[in-house]
Amino acid sequence: MASPPPSSPALLSMIRHKPELISPSQATPHELKPLSDLDDHEGLCFRFPFLFFYPNSPTIGGREDPARVVKEALGKALVYYNPLAGGIREGPNGKLVVDCTAEGILFVEADADISLEELGDSVRPPCGFVDEVLCDVAGSGGIIGCPLLLVQVTRLKCGGFILGIRLNHAISDTLGLRQFLKAAAELARGTHAPSRLPVWQREILCARDPPRATCRHPEFEDVVDDARSAAMMLDTKNMVHRSFFFGPREVASIKKGLPNHLVSKSSTCEVLTACLWKCRTIALEIDPDDVVRLTCVINARGQRGLGVPPGYYGNTSVYATVLSKAGHLCSSPLGYAVELVKKAKEMVSEEYVRSSIDVLVLKGRPKYTTVWNFLVADATKVGFEEADFGWGKPAYGGIAGALPLISFYVKYRTRKGEEGIVLPIMLPERAMRRFLEELTKMTDEGTTGDDDYSKDSTPIRSYL
Known part of the structure; x- marks a missing residue:
């Protein structure tokens, strides 16, 4: 509790x-x-x-x-x-x-x-x-x-x-x-x-001349807007903003639901992403036959052949998107979602980055597809703690919160000194309650009641 x-x-x-x-x-x-x-x-x-x-x-x-x-x-x-x-x-x-x-x-x-x-x-x-x-x-x-x-x-x-x-x-x-x-x-x-x-x-x-799409990019597919998706996920007035702390105990509990080969070959962020995507999809009560999307925002600075030099300070991230029927994602073991997350990350190569840039130009620099999409970015290794103006390292430095469709992993040390990952997320009120319930099941923490929730309790575990 x-x-x-x-x-x-x-x-x-x-x-x-x-x-x-x-x-x-x-x-x-x-x-x-x-x-x-x-x-x-x-x-x-x-x-x-x-x-x-x-x-x-x-x-x-x-x-x-x-x-x-x-x-x-x-x-x-x-x-x-x-x-x-x-x-x-x-x-x-x-x-x-x-x-x-x-x-x-x-x-x-x-x-x-x-x-x-x-x-x-x-x-x-x-x-x-x-x-x-x-x-x-x-x-x-x-x-x-x-x-x-x-x-x-x-x-x-x-x-x-x-x-x-x-x-x-x-x-x-x-x-x-x-x-x-x-x-x-x-x-x-x-x-x-x-x-x-x-x-x-x-x-x-910049795009090649001529630009050419050599990879599939569902993140920029022309999808007919889903009225329910837009109403639920793009109207910030009807959404609540919460954060969740994942320390070693929570991560270990989530990994209990995975086969051994995935436990040893999956990063903490891959496991958390799969868990959160599944819990979020269940919480939103999406039609089982609807297609849901997970988009991993992946930094491409280290890709060989791109030639991104040290000191470059422009945007270098691309979107890698995987798809699933909502019903299949919700009913399958967690390993199914983990495999999809790993697939998204493995897609990103030099050619994938070049193709992404070309598609952006060919399609007129569009926004990513928003219909039943969840974007996740890992900011745990950015290194904002290096910004020491003479007062030492910041107690916290980084992203201020989530966006309607986007969540970020950030490093956080509790006041007890425990290090872990904080993930802020925005969801409609009803969906946030269901999300908490599903995530609680994943972490073997019991169920947090409505009374605690209404007092703005910190889901999963207290920061104190």
């Missing part, structure tokens, strides 16, 4: 200062830089929120203002990453390009009357107070002609601070953001230049 976590502060007592622009601290060239065809598609046309929670530093303490330190470091880093100080605009045939105007990124400083200790485990995703520590400044919405980064530094009464970032996903992925933040953090700590210099070279991930 799970017990309630510490209550998340719904609203922090905040004093927010007037927003300003941070420009590169030195002159940078004004030029137009086309995005790659992997950057430039509808599925990335949004701004991605990230949060970093820093404790007070025994060495820096009250001697330095974190807002000033971060602001100056960002200005220095933008000299190297000058496209981030520009804006995106449409070029010929709707192709997106970055106009390197050096106008700057939006920056807000704020103060909150709370300590990091008082926030407790509420810093884990999904963060219930993201709108307080990462505001949307009027005019910063959308991606065309708007700042590519929005940054807020919120000072805490303990001497620590919260760094909030909204990233225009078309310009970079999580690894690219990590690289930029690491560069800024190094400059904040007194280095003369980043240890890894940025590389643009977006042309290496």
Whole structure:
């Protein structure tokens, strides 16, 4: 039986200062830089929120203002990453390009009357107070002609601070953001230049001439919209946002349902993905004859032949999708889903990546298929903890929460010191209750009753 976590502060007592622009601290060239065809598609046309929670530093303490330190470091880093100080605009045939105007990124400083200790485990995703520590400044919405980064530094009464970032996903992925933040953090700590210099070279991930689809890509198939799927999964007003912690005990319990050959050959994320996809499908009560989709977001940086150089900070992930009849997925042993997850990952080769890029161009840069789709991305190895601005490693740093169809695995250490994986997920209220029931069965944890759930209990196991 799970017990309630510490209550998340719904609203922090905040004093927010007037927003300003941070420009590169030195002159940078004004030029137009086309995005790659992997950057430039509808599925990335949004701004991605990230949060970093820093404790007070025994060495820096009250001697330095974190807002000033971060602001100056960002200005220095933008000299190297000058496209981030520009804006995106449409070029010929709707192709997106970055106009390197050096106008700057939006920056807000704020103060909150709370300590990091008082926030407790509420810093884990999904963060219930993201709108307080990462505001949307009027005019910063959308991606065309708007700042590519929005940054807020919120000072805490303990001497620590919260760094909030909204990233225009078309310009970079999580690894690219990590690289930029690491560069800024190094400059904040007194280095003369980043240890890894940025590389643009977006042309290496553009379509071939002529583009040609050599692999099957169900993630971009033209599927007739399912009215029930759209109503349930795309209307955020009717959805609830929860997170689940998976430590060694939960993972071991889930693996009990697998044959030995899959236990030894499957990663933790593969097993969790299969488990979550099955529980989610059951929870949504999808017609047994309907086709459901699982899309694994896979980083292709290491694929031989692609030529992605160290320092590249554009998007490098592709979608690998597998299909199943809903009824077959729900009634089959967990091993069936695990085999499909492994199949999705094994599909991704250099040719698959090239074919994915070509299909994006051939189909007019579409969004991925949304009908009964579940997208999962592994962010446990991104390395956001490397962003040390002089206050040490963040207590938590990374994605602020899930999106309606997308969940992310993030590393998390509980206050008891146990390391594991947190997965935030968004589901309709009724489906979330059923999801909890199914996931509880998988982890041999007994059943959490409605009373506990209504108090916002942490499913599976308490973080305390």
